[in-house]
Amino acid sequence: MQNSEAMALSAALLAAAGELTQRIHGGVVARGFEGLRPAHGFAFARLAPDGATVTDLAAHLGMTKQAASQLVDELVRKGYAERRPHPADARARLVVLTGSGWACTRAAEAAAAEAVRAWADVLGESELRALRDRLLRVAPNGPVRPAW
Amino acid sequence: MQNSEAMALSAALLAAAGELTQRIHGGVVARGFEGLRPAHGFAFARLAPDGATVTDLAAHLGMTKQAASQLVDELVRKGYAERRPHPADARARLVVLTGSGWACTRAAEAAAAEAVRAWADVLGESELRALRDRLLRVAPNGPVRPAW
DNA sequence: ACAGGGTAGTCAAGTTACTTGACCAATATC
DNA sequence: GATATTGGTCAAGTAACTTGACTACCCTGT
Numbered sequence: 231m232q233n234s235e236a237m238a239l240s241a242a243l244l245a246a247a248g249e250l251t252q253r254i255h256g257g258v259v260a261r262g263f264e265g266l267r268p269a270h271g272f273a274f275a276r277l278a279p280d281g282a283t284v285t286d287l288a289a290h291l292g293m294t295k296q297a298a299s300q301l302v303d304e305l306v307r308k309g310y311a312e313r314r315p316h317p318a319d320a321r322a323r324l325v326v327l328t329g330s331g332w333a334c335t336r337a338a339e340a341a342a343a344e345a346v347r348a349w350a351d352v353l354g355e356s357e358l359r360a361l362r363d364r365l366l367r368v369a370p371n372g373p374v375r376p377a378w
Numbered sequence: 379m380q381n382s383e384a385m386a387l388s389a390a391l392l393a394a395a396g397e398l399t400q401r402i403h404g405g406v407v408a409r410g411f412e413g414l415r416p417a418h419g420f421a422f423a424r425l426a427p428d429g430a431t432v433t434d435l436a437a438h439l440g441m442t443k444q445a446a447s448q449l450v451d452e453l454v455r456k457g458y459a460e461r462r463p464h465p466a467d468a469r470a471r472l473v474v475l476t477g478s479g480w481a482c483t484r485a486a487e488a489a490a491a492e493a494v495r496a497w498a499d500v501l502g503e504s505e506l507r508a509l510r511d512r513l514l515r516v517a518p519n520g521p522v523r524p525a526w
Numbered sequence: 527a528c529a530g531g532g533t534a535g536t537c538a539a540g541t542t543a544c545t546t547g548a549c550c551a552a553t554a555t556c
Numbered sequence: 557g558a559t560a561t562t563g564g565t566c567a568a569g570t571a572a573c574t575t576g577a578c579t580a581c582c583c584t585g586t
Contacts, residue, residue: 233487233488233491235507235510236487236490236491236493236494236495237487237490237491238510238514239494239506239509239510239513240398240402240490240493240494241423242510242513242514242516242517243391243394243395243398243513244395244398244399245517246391246395246513246516246517247391247392247394247395247396248395249517250388250391250392251392254388267543269543275389283563283564284563284564284565285562285563285564293543293544293545294544294545294546295563295564295565296544296545296546296564296565296566297543297544297545299564299565300543300544301543301544316563319552319553319562319563320551320552320553321551321552321553321562321563321564322552322562322563322564323563323564339381339384339385340381342384342385342388343381343384343385345384345388346384346387346388347384349516352515352516353512353515353516357512358387359383360508360512361387361509361512361513361516362383362386362387362390364501364505364508364509365387365390365391365394365509366386366390367500367501368390368394368497368500368501368509369390369393369394369397415572417572431534431535432534432535432536433533433534433535441572441573441574442573442574442575443534443535443536444535444536444537444573444574444575445572445573445574447535447536448572448573449572464534467533467534467581467582468534468580468581468582469533469534469535469580469581469582470533470534470535470581471534471535
């Protein structure tokens with residue numbers, strides 16, 4: 231693939247990612263969850279299954295644990311998460327989503343589905359699946375974090 | 379497309395974009411251009427063809443013109459760009475890349491081509507072109523800017 | 527031709543999301 | 557049981573932005 235083609239691919243990928251991020255964020259706001267930035271979404275994604283420690287979260291988001299702790303402070307203050315004692319380590323604290331946090335997560339999923347549906351209207355279902363499959367092969371286990 | 383599939387697509391897209399951004403940035407640093415952040419790359423992309431005004435740049439990057447002006451200050455201080463009088467408007471100033479700025483732009487293109495080649499090894503050339511074409515149809519004219 | 531409003535850019539100050547550094551408590555290692 | 561390591565927080569500093577105020581210049585209409 232030529233240099234210019236690589237740039238076209240890069241630009242399109244970054245543009246699509248930026249648009250998707252904004253649509254998800256906009257959809258979350260439209261559903262009544264305010265005071266959140268896109269970065270919080272990446273934190274929610276890590277907290278969602280079973281909770282996580284601050285250190286886990288910091289590694290996932292690519293920031294210091296102090297910064298992650300401040301972010302958790304903010305989520306706690308706004309009622310989206312809470313700190314619980316860790317069942318197996320008295321030093322650690324397990325950060326878990328509250329009911330409001332789960333509702334926000336579902337809102338983000340709905341917003342993402344909405345954005346993807348707009349793409350389905352352009353590409354069609356089968357092309358969209360092909361796009362997804364190729365992206366999954368290219369970036370299989372990537373930490374989804376704000377990289378720039 | 380189901381909700382979970384939409385989330386898988388979103389995660390893969392964001393992971394791929396994050397990885398690409400980091401690889402480009404890493405490649406630029408590896409080629410000896412320091413003191414630059416990924417955001418500067420988006421500025422370079424706008425300045426590259428014929429230069430741009432600070433206001434143009436601000437719109438392209440999705441920030442205030444004051445912030446764009448500060449960013450230009452930084453690029454000027456580091457020797458990547460310079461402010462020239464605008465040929466048609468005495469209020470405006472045309473920000474253009476210096477030789478060093480062009481060299482950095484070429485380094486970024488080379489790094490992007492390198493990252494894309496790694497994907498070509500996984501997908502193959504034809505699949506990669508298909509990926510590029512689908513992304514171009516989904517995000518045709520997007521402003522490539524740091525969105526989160 | 528010049529008055530009024532809009533636009534390009536900068537200066538100054540404030541905000542915020544991070545950082546580095548120091549520290550304590552609990553845990554693993556030997 | 558001494559020692560080093562890990563999880564977390566407190567405190568202070570930094571850097572990339574923001575909002576607000578201002579000047580210089582352009583454009584239109586009468």
